[in-house]
Amino acid sequence: MKLNANIPSGPLVEKWTRHKHEVRLVSPANKRKYDIIVVGTGLAGASAAASLAELGYNVKSFCVQDSPRRAHSVAAQGGINAAKNYRNDGDNVYRLFYDTLKGGDFRAREANVYRLAEVSVNVIDQAVAQGVPFAREYSGYLATRSFGGAQVSRTFYARGQTGQQLLLGAYQALSHQISLGTVKMFPRQEMLELIIVNGHAKGIVVRDLISGKISSVMADAVVLASGGYTNVFCLCTSGGASNVTAAWRAHRKGALFANPCFTQIHPTCIPVSGDYQSKLTLMSESLRNDGRVWVPKNAKDKRPPQDIPDGERDYYLERIYPTYGNLVPRDIASRAAKRVCDEGRGVGVTGLGVYLDFRDAIARFGEKVVKERYGNLFEMYREITAEDAYKTPMRIYPAIHYAMGGLWVDYNLMSNLPGLFVVGEANFADHGANRLGASALMQGLSDGYFILPYTIGDYLARNGVKRPSADAAEAKQAEQETAQRLNKLLSIHGKRTPVEFHKQLGKILWENCGMARQEAGLKTAIQQIAALRDEFWQNVIVPGSHQDLNMALERAGRVADFLELGELICLDALTRAESCGCHFRTEFQTPEGECLRNDADYAYVAAWEFGGVGKPSQLHKEPLVYEEAHMAQRSYK
Amino acid sequence: MKVTVRVWRQKNPQSLGGFVEYEVKDVSPATSFLEMLDVLNEQLIKQSKEPVHFDSDCREGICGMCSCMINGEAHGPENKVTTCQTYMRSFKDGDVITVEPFRAKAFPLVKDLVVDRSAFDRIIQAGGFISVTAGSAPEANTVPLSKYHSDLAMDAAACIGCGACVAACKNASANLFVAAKVAHLNLLPQGAPEKDPRVLAMVEAMTKEGFGACSVSGSCEAVCPKGIVTSFISRMNHDFLTAALKLRVHSARV
Numbered sequence: 001m002k003l004n005a006n007i008p009s010g011p012l013v014e015k016w017t018r019h020k021h022e023v024r025l026v027s028p029a030n031k032r033k034y035d036i037i038v039v040g041t042g043l044a045g046a047s048a049a050a051s052l053a054e055l056g057y058n059v060k061s062f063c064v065q066d067s068p069r070r071a072h073s074v075a076a077q078g079g080i081n082a083a084k085n086y087r088n089d090g091d092n093v094y095r096l097f098y099d100t101l102k103g104g105d106f107r108a109r110e111a112n113v114y115r116l117a118e119v120s121v122n123v124i125d126q127a128v129a130q131g132v133p134f135a136r137e138y139s140g141y142l143a144t145r146s147f148g149g150a151q152v153s154r155t156f157y158a159r160g161q162t163g164q165q166l167l168l169g170a171y172q173a174l175s176h177q178i179s180l181g182t183v184k185m186f187p188r189q190e191m192l193e194l195i196i197v198n199g200h201a202k203g204i205v206v207r208d209l210i211s212g213k214i215s216s217v218m219a220d221a222v223v224l225a226s227g228g229y230t231n232v233f234c235l236c237t238s239g240g241a242s243n244v245t246a247a248w249r250a251h252r253k254g255a256l257f258a259n260p261c262f263t264q265i266h267p268t269c270i271p272v273s274g275d276y277q278s279k280l281t282l283m284s285e286s287l288r289n290d291g292r293v294w295v296p297k298n299a300k301d302k303r304p305p306q307d308i309p310d311g312e313r314d315y316y317l318e319r320i321y322p323t324y325g326n327l328v329p330r331d332i333a334s335r336a337a338k339r340v341c342d343e344g345r346g347v348g349v350t351g352l353g354v355y356l357d358f359r360d361a362i363a364r365f366g367e368k369v370v371k372e373r374y375g376n377l378f379e380m381y382r383e384i385t386a387e388d389a390y391k392t393p394m395r396i397y398p399a400i401h402y403a404m405g406g407l408w409v410d411y412n413l414m415s416n417l418p419g420l421f422v423v424g425e426a427n428f429a430d431h432g433a434n435r436l437g438a439s440a441l442m443q444g445l446s447d448g449y450f451i452l453p454y455t456i457g458d459y460l461a462r463n464g465v466k467r468p469s470a471d472a473a474e475a476k477q478a479e480q481e482t483a484q485r486l487n488k489l490l491s492i493h494g495k496r497t498p499v500e501f502h503k504q505l506g507k508i509l510w511e512n513c514g515m516a517r518q519e520a521g522l523k524t525a526i527q528q529i530a531a532l533r534d535e536f537w538q539n540v541i542v543p544g545s546h547q548d549l550n551m552a553l554e555r556a557g558r559v560a561d562f563l564e565l566g567e568l569i570c571l572d573a574l575t576r577a578e579s580c581g582c583h584f585r586t587e588f589q590t591p592e593g594e595c596l597r598n599d600a601d602y603a604y605v606a607a608w609e610f611g612g613v614g615k616p617s618q619l620h621k622e623p624l625v626y627e628e629a630h631m632a633q634r635s636y637k
Numbered sequence: 638m639k640v641t642v643r644v645w646r647q648k649n650p651q652s653l654g655g656f657v658e659y660e661v662k663d664v665s666p667a668t669s670f671l672e673m674l675d676v677l678n679e680q681l682i683k684q685s686k687e688p689v690h691f692d693s694d695c696r697e698g699i700c701g702m703c704s705c706m707i708n709g710e711a712h713g714p715e716n717k718v719t720t721c722q723t724y725m726r727s728f729k730d731g732d733v734i735t736v737e738p739f740r741a742k743a744f745p746l747v748k749d750l751v752v753d754r755s756a757f758d759r760i761i762q763a764g765g766f767i768s769v770t771a772g773s774a775p776e777a778n779t780v781p782l783s784k785y786h787s788d789l790a791m792d793a794a795a796c797i798g799c800g801a802c803v804a805a806c807k808n809a810s811a812n813l814f815v816a817a818k819v820a821h822l823n824l825l826p827q828g829a830p831e832k833d834p835r836v837l838a839m840v841e842a843m844t845k846e847g848f849g850a851c852s853v854s855g856s857c858e859a860v861c862p863k864g865i866v867t868s869f870i871s872r873m874n875h876d877f878l879t880a881a882l883k884l885r886v887h888s889a890r891v
């Protein structure tokens with residue numbers, strides 16, 4: 001298979017403009033003849049569905065929650081980047097492009113990242129017009145703040161609820177289209193299979209989660225906006241229903257899965273406290289604007305934090321990275337936290353935690369200002385830990401947070417399967433080996449509002465209306481396979497619950513493919529996961545039937561797919577014998593303990609082809625050729 | 638600690654529901670209320686019994702999916718928190734905790750603690766949006782907006798659409814939910830052109846869905862996990878009356 005990224009020719013800064021001019025258009029009168037399926041209603045899916053419907057296409061939109069407004073994008077706290085340069089601090093499209101590429105440790109596709117920076121400004125315009133109440137200055141103009149990995153202030157925010165507000169904007173645009181009849185909305189419906197006819201993606205099999213009914217939905221193109229797969233780790237910052245099933249089913253049908261081992265660890269989460277825990281809660285990166293990270297200098301110092309004088313505190317980020325200080329990128333902040341904890345200087349009962357301290361910010365600006373900026377985050381922290389962060393520093397520790405990897409797409413956001421488009425966190429495209437804070441919201445909305453509407457038209461114009469009926473043999477077969485799988489899960493009657501398997505898988509991955517990875521550990525993990533998967537199919541217990549709301553069955557199906565993905569994550573990490581961004585192989589580090597990249601051998605996108613369960617996946621490489629940027633050694637010192 | 642939960646179990650809307658008691662042992666006070674139910678469900682699954690169905694997703698108080706009446710209070714005993722942010726430290730060892738679904742005519746029951754809140758989506762579809770299409774927006778800083786109004790709009794926009802306000806109201810009124818969206822959009826210059834039709838359509842949709850009239854008791858504000866205040870309802874009533882009067886004058890003119 002030859003991978004073609006379809007990057008337009010011409011200078012980097014002109015590529016997208018030229019491409020928009022060159023893509024084929026579907027005439028207004030013909031658009032309503034096309035049906036498009038959009039799976040997912042997060043920022044990427046809701047914005048795509050609304051925009052496609054505005055253009056005149058018939059859209060069918062699906063989500064697993066009871067309302068499109070509850071997609072996990074709702075949980076994003078800190079903000080969204082855009083190269084507006086409202087602060088007059090030297091920001092511009094090129095700088096945002098370069099920061100993002102460098103933040104990703106030069107493992108993203110150059111042309112995509114430039115386009116992302118370019119459209120970022122339109123996203124803010126669109127959101128404000130929709131009524132998103134971004135924070136404002138007393139002048140009435142938009143406020144911004146700083147995020148990790150940047151020396152300019154380009155992050156727009158709505159208190160600590162930026163994702164919620166942006167999602168409501170997109171959800172309301174979607175609701176408008178639903179009222180006009182251009183979008184048909186199907187909540188509480190889970191995509192369980194992709195339908196391929198003559199090599200093109202032409203439909204999906206869905207299960208109505210309330211009635212249990214399994215049916216096929218056909219269309220002229222399928223868009224997956226099903227979010228990231230970090231839930232494979234079980235304990236992470238994503239929502240309970242976040243899954244890889246939609247993407248994994250497409251992968252099993254031939255769509256390539258790119259860079260699965262690029263999973264981001266967020267440095268500021270509330271530490272794990274017990275076995276019963278169902279998720280980890282993020283404390284927004286924005287807190288690092290004013291909070292200072294430290295641990296005691298002396299490992300034996302067990303005094304309460306307030307009693308430790310400044311001279312006996314190690315503000316290690318400020319010490320090691322004086323230029324960026326507390327605002328180094330996430331991968332760097334996470335590894336630094338791990339290092340001080342490994343040295344025995346971690347805080348809290350488990351020793352797996354560092355302080356994030358607002359004492360100095362409160363002294364400088366007063367409690368009122370700090371409350372205004374982060375009030376809801378302090379509240380959340382209090383609810384969960386019963387501690388008051390205005391008085392005592394927060395305790396934080398890194399946790400799994402975001403998937404840079406995902407289904408492989410070309411410049412048009414189309415996978416290698418014609419007619420299958422992938423947007424938002426579900427694709428692999430823009431963040432390389434590490435995503436900068438506030439860039440996922442920017443990407444999801446750019447994909448949905450301003451990129452996909454152009455590129456999907458090109459595919460449709462070239463292929464015409466070719467929508468098979470739901471009675472097609474391919475659809476019937478996919479439905480049958482789905483029903484068989486569900487019946488199988490229900491008929492094992494084993495001894496262990498789906499959650500127990502999920503937790504065990506997460507543990508294997510966190511220990512061997514988390515913040516630090518190495519060859520022997522990865523090899524063991526691959527074996528352990530294969531064994532766990534075998535056990536799952538013989539020993540899982542799922543009560544109830546599939547003709548009814550059955551949350552245990554939903555979980556079992558998702559865990560089954562995670563058990564296959566987990567192995568691929570480890571294989572990808574094993575194959576990439578270098579360190580880059582989030583992917584830290586202990587064998588490959590600089591004397592200072594930073595990532596040691598190997599551009600000569602690994603400057604490529606690893607795109608994996610499914611080979612069968614338990615059989616080897618095949619690696620395809622898309623070389624990363626940079627026309628403008630230079631792959632430099634990252635430094636935040 | 639050890640608690641007894643009395644949970645509402647009902648297989649589907651047609652079947653008869655009732656309370657079933659379960660004992661959950663070894664609960665740490667740091668466990669969240671839903672994690673305690675997770676522990677119970679793990680026990681049930683291991684006995685080949687169907688787990689207690691309840692809705693949740695984000696488990697950090699922002700998606701609005703979780704929705705339990707705990708000891709008769711929407712989202713439980715603590716102020717300004719959702720069910721998922723309720724922790725067992727709010728209960729005592731040996732407590733008997735009653736758990737029911739959010740009940741309202743406009744929220745039909747699906748199974749156990751799960752209800753259908755799609756009526757809220759249909760109210761938003763009636764007018765809870767600004768009809769701007771992608772591509773037509775002006776530069777974001779073209780229209781300045783006072784920080785006061787922007788902050789007030791954000792206070793209203795913080796609604797998570799959980800439906801606690803409806804569940805707590807003796808009339809099962811959706812006034813607080815609708816008022817929050819009307820205020821969010823009507824307060825902004827971008828929302829001004831559709832101000833009148835918006836409020837008229839949303840109020841009409843609310844009535845059509847079978848929500849009751851405002852009980853003026855303030856119980857909605859008391860349970861709202863996001864601290865949405867009833868003064869937004871007065872604002873909505875004002876917008877509604879103005880719009881209705883304008884409509885009369887307009888139709889008289891034609």
Ligand SMILES: Cc1cc2nc3c(=O)[nH]c(=O)nc-3n(C[C@H](O)[C@H](O)[C@H](O)COP(=O)(O)OP(=O)(O)OC[C@H]3O[C@@H](n4cnc5c(N)ncnc54)[C@H](O)[C@@H]3O)c2cc1C
Pocket residue numbers: 039040041042043044045062063064065068070071072073074075076077078079080081162163189190191192225226227228237238239242243245246282401402423424425426437438439440441442444
């Ligand atoms: C706690 C948290 C805080 C964050 N903060 C920030 C931030 O401040 N700034 C930033 O830029 N990024 C942030 N991120 C990242 C960002 O929020 C996400 O990457 C982004 O919102 C993902 O959007 P999405 O549309 O791709 O997917 P999602 O919002 O996850 O939506 C996925 C959709 O797909 C549907 N779906 C999934 N599987 C199926 C299926 N099988 N069948 C049918 N439907 C399905 C779901 O129902 C849902 O509607 C944060 C993430 C988290 C978890």
Ligand code: FES
Pocket residue numbers: 692693694695696697698699700701702703719720721722
């Ligand atoms: S589960 Fe999201 S608010 Fe409770």
